[in-house]
Amino acid sequence: MDPHKTADEPTTRYTANLYDPLLGIDGYIAPNNSGATTWFNVAPRVAKSWHVSSDGLTYIFGIQEGILFHDGSLLDANAVKYSFDRATTMNLNLSAQLISPFVSSTSVIDSSHVQVVLSKPYSAFLNVLSLLYIVNPAVITPNVVTTGTATFGSNGDYGTAWLETHDAGSGPYMLTQRQPGVLTVEDRFPDYWGGWGPQYFDELRYNIIPDAATIVSDISSGAGDWMDYWESNDQYIALAGTAGVTVPEYVDPAGPFTILMNNQNQYLSNKNVRQAIAYAFDYNTCINSVWEGLGSPSLGPLPPGMIGYDPTVPTYFPQNMAKAQQLMSASGFSAGEISLDCVVNPGQGTRTNMALLLQQNCKSIGITINIVTIPFSQFESNLVTMSPQDAYPMSMEAGSIPFPDPDTILTDFYYSPSWKSGTHTYYNCSFYENPQVDSLIEQGRTALASQRDAIYKQAMDLIVGDCASLWPIYNYTMFALRADIGGFIPKPFYFTNVDQFRRNGWYRLSAPTTSPWEYVSAATSSATST
Numbered sequence: 004m005d006p007h008k009t010a011d012e013p014t015t016r017y018t019a020n021l022y023d024p025l026l027g028i029d030g031y032i033a034p035n036n037s038g039a040t041t042w043f044n045v046a047p048r049v050a051k052s053w054h055v056s057s058d059g060l061t062y063i064f065g066i067q068e069g070i071l072f073h074d075g076s077l078l079d080a081n082a083v084k085y086s087f088d089r090a091t092t093m094n095l096n097l098s099a100q101l102i103s104p105f106v107s108s109t110s111v112i113d114s115s116h117v118q119v120v121l122s123k124p125y126s127a128f129l130n131v132l133s134l135l136y137i138v139n140p141a142v143i144t145p146n147v148v149t150t151g152t153a154t155f156g157s158n159g160d161y162g163t164a165w166l167e168t169h170d171a172g173s174g175p176y177m178l179t180q181r182q183p184g185v186l187t188v189e190d191r192f193p194d195y196w197g198g199w200g201p202q203y204f205d206e207l208r209y210n211i212i213p214d215a216a217t218i219v220s221d222i223s224s225g226a227g228d229w230m231d232y233w234e235s236n237d238q239y240i241a242l243a244g245t246a247g248v249t250v251p252e253y254v255d256p257a258g259p260f261t262i263l264m265n266n267q268n269q270y271l272s273n274k275n276v277r278q279a280i281a282y283a284f285d286y287n288t289c290i291n292s293v294w295e296g297l298g299s300p301s302l303g304p305l306p307p308g309m310i311g312y313d314p315t316v317p318t319y320f321p322q323n324m325a326k327a328q329q330l331m332s333a334s335g336f337s338a339g340e341i342s343l344d345c346v347v348n349p350g351q352g353t354r355t356n357m358a359l360l361l362q363q364n365c366k367s368i369g370i371t372i373n374i375v376t377i378p379f380s381q382f383e384s385n386l387v388t389m390s391p392q393d394a395y396p397m398s399m400e401a402g403s404i405p406f407p408d409p410d411t412i413l414t415d416f417y418y419s420p421s422w423k424s425g426t427h428t429y430y431n432c433s434f435y436e437n438p439q440v441d442s443l444i445e446q447g448r449t450a451l452a453s454q455r456d457a458i459y460k461q462a463m464d465l466i467v468g469d470c471a472s473l474w475p476i477y478n479y480t481m482f483a484l485r486a487d488i489g490g491f492i493p494k495p496f497y498f499t500n501v502d503q504f505r506r507n508g509w510y511r512l513s514a515p516t517t518s519p520w521e522y523v524s525a526a527t528s529s530a531t532s533t
Contacts, residue, residue, distance in 0.1 A: 004181065005166040006136035007090045010097055010428060011383075015134065017187055017209060022136035022172035023049050025064065025083065026129060028407065044407075045129045049078065049137050049173075059124035066115045070196040072139040072173045080111045085140040087119060092155055093163075098134040098406075100426075101127065101414060105448075124449045127410040134406070139171040175199075176207055184380075186210055203490075204506070215350040222248055222483050229484040232401075235352025236295050239481040249486045252297065252479055258412055259301035261400045262345075262361065262473040263432040267391035270341045275334035276370075277470040281319035283327035283364045289475045293356045298478035303467040304412055306477065311409040311447075311459025316467050327368050338369025345372050345397040348379045354399050357475065361397075372397070386427040391434040398432050401478075409459045410448055417466050418444050435471040 006018040029046035052065035070078040087109045090099040107122040121128065146165035147158065155161045162171075170178040175195045180188035187209040191199065210227070212218050215234050221227035223245050243250040264271045264280070271277055290298050300320050305312045331338075345361065347354045355374070362372040375395075377385075386394060414421055415430035419441055422431040443462040447455050466472075487506055 004168070004170070004178065004187075005163045006096065006138060006172070007086075007093050007099065007161075008095045008163060009134070009136075010095060010100075013379075015097075018136065018172075019174070020176040020189055020207065021170045021174045021178055022138065023070070023078075023174050024133050025050050025086075025135045025137060026053075026132040028133050045133065048133075049083065050132075053129065055129075059126075060121045062119045062121075062128070063112065064117045064119070066117065067196065068115060070173050071194050072142070073170060073177045073192055074139065074142055075194070076139065076141050078137060078139070078173050079114045080117045081114075082137055082140055083117045084109045084111050086135065086137045087117075089138065089143075089158075089161055090135060092158060093161060096134065096136075097411075098131045100421075101125075101131045101406075101411065102135070126448055126450060126452065126455060127406070127408040130408040131406045131411065137173065139173070142169075142171045184211055213350065215352075222485065225485060227485075228488055230482060232480050232482040233348075233351060235356075236297060236481065237352065239483055240295065242483045247486050248483055249488075250481055250483045252481045258304065258306045259474045259477045260298075261304070261416070262357070262475060263398050263400055263416075263429075264470075264472055265391070265394055265396045265432060265434050266436065266471060267394070267434040268343070268396045269392070270336065270343065271396060273334050273336070274469060275330045276336065276341065277473075278319070279327045279330035279334065279368055280361075280365060280370065281470050281473050282323045282330065283368050284319070284473060284475060285322045285360060285364050286320040286475060287322070289357060289360055293353060293360060294476055294478055297481070298476040301474040301477040303463050303474055304416060304472070305409055305459070305463055309407070309409055310456045311413075311463055313460040313463050316464050318467070319470070319473075322364075324367060331368050331370075336369075339371070341369070342371040342373065343396040344375045345399075346375050346377050346382060346395045347399060348382065349376055357399065361473075383429060386429065386432070389427065391422060391427075394427065394434065395432060398429065400429060400432070401480075409455075410444070413440075413444050413447075413459070413462060413466075417462075417471055433472050435466070435469070437465060437469060437471075440465050 004014075004017060006022045009015045009018050025048060027046040027048040029044045047067070049067055049070065050064040051067045054063045055061070064083065066078070066080055066083060072078055072082075087106065090096050091103040091106050094100055094103045102125065105121045105123060105125040105128065106119060108120045110118045112118055143162035143166070146169075147160060147162045148164055149159035153159050154163070167183075168181045173196065175192055175197060176189035177192045178187070179190045180186065189207045189209075191203065191205045193199070212221070215238060218227065218230050218234065219238050219242060222230050222242060225247065239250050242248045264277050266272055266277070286300055290296065290300070300318070302312075302314065302316050302318055307314075345358050347358050358372070358374045362374060365372045382395075382398070389395075415428070416433060417435045417440060419436040422434050440462050443458055443465070447458040447462070450458055489506075
């Protein structure tokens with residue numbers, strides 16, 4: 004619940020409505036049948052304006068006036084500086100991990116202006132500030148624990164223990180109940196600076212339900228309002244035909260589905276083995292049967308539309324068993340010698356079916372795939388103590404990225420200092436290492452905007468050539484919600500606008516909306532609202 008410790012999508016989902024980021028993301032995801040080409044830009048949030056020096060080193064942010072924290076105190080430049088310093092010192096948040104190598108100093112110019120000086124230019128700096136959350140030092144500082152081992156030096160534990168059951172934000176909702184792994188309750192903050200209308204919900208209840216059948220039943224009956232996109236496709240397809248339920252389907256700009264192959268594993272460190280697996284995989288069956296046609300072949304780690312995407316890169320599809328057998332012969336391993344575990348999480352039927360397909364395909368080239376089911380929380384915690392050589396050989400990762408910039412994908416997945424630092428996350432489970440790619444990623448960070456596309460295309464080509472991972476599909480994404488829920492625009496990169504949920508029967512839109520996600524219009528809403 005500490006916003007400066009959020010390092011993945013599930014934890015960000017909780018904190019995003021409690022805290023405001025310095026900057027936001029402007030744009031929405033296009034429905035997959037719209038034919039729209041959608042991309043995204045940074046937008047004002049806590050910072051209403053920003054100025055960048057000509058050398059790209061100095062940023063001055065103008066802070067919105069009148070933003071209140073949940074304790075009623077004013078969010079000012081001091082809080083922004085404190086948040087920058089806290090996040091980069093802890094270096095755990097997704098945003099902080101990217102900006103901390105570049106931030107040289109922060110300073111308060113006046114109550115509504117903050118200056119941040121970089122040691123060298125970082126071209127993605129503004130993009131990654133969309134997850135740099137602003138916290139209230141006035142409530143954190145009195146709750147810092149300094150006894151025992153000081154986690155962050157003179158800052159003690161920086162209040163992280165206290166923030167697991169409290170919040171220090173200015174967001175639309177306030178934390179009121181917290182049972183980790185079971186239930187989190189957030190209530191509306193009446194003085195939210197973004198404003199409220201009578202149509203919005205007073206309370207958000209995040210229920211963690213491990214049983215997929217129960218989740219589907221709750222959505223079908225109306226006991227639940229919204230379910231995430233973690234479940235299997237057949238459940239969403241069934242729900243799409245259920246009265247009172249809507250199942251949006253959209254093109255996710257956050258990258259392809261990825262089967263991560265541990266490049267430090269005793270077998271997968273052999274490039275021939277990785278490529279043999281990639282050629283042996285049955286992409287057509289994956290797309291048309293496992294995903295029921297909800298996707299297209301993926302060309303590598305970057306999504307279409309993003310700078311660095313190379314549509315001409317050589318690929319491993321369609322399936323080519325002759326090539327796979329040839330590569331296995333060149334690998335030096337004999338049939339039956341290689342045995343690899345592939346991790347899936349409980350209840351994820353589509354991923355399990357992908358693993359079963361992979362198992363069947365690899366058996367044809369003499370590789371045994373053992374499907375291992377591990378709860379996601381256990382999988383994450385185990386990674387922390389595993390050496391790269393002993394970490395899980397194969398695991399699955401949906402293409403969720405937090406920022407609309409190639410630096411975050413390539414850094415999280417394929418930049419070797421990310422895992423060599425000892426911080427192992429499910430993003431870098433490929434444990435990929437290529438000094439040339441590392442260098443290109445570093446060049447891309449400091450290059451001029453006009454140079455970045457060519458740099459990242461070169462990096463993408465090398466990563467695909469090395470077969471650092473297996474990219475089976477650029478999948479469409481579905482989730483389910485009650486048909487009378489309006490106002491939810493599925494924004495990219497960690498959907499964070501849950502504060503815009505409303506029950507359409509409670510409220511009549513005063514003007515037509517341009518959003519494609521208004522499923523129940525004022526004309527079709529029930530007149531007998533409660």
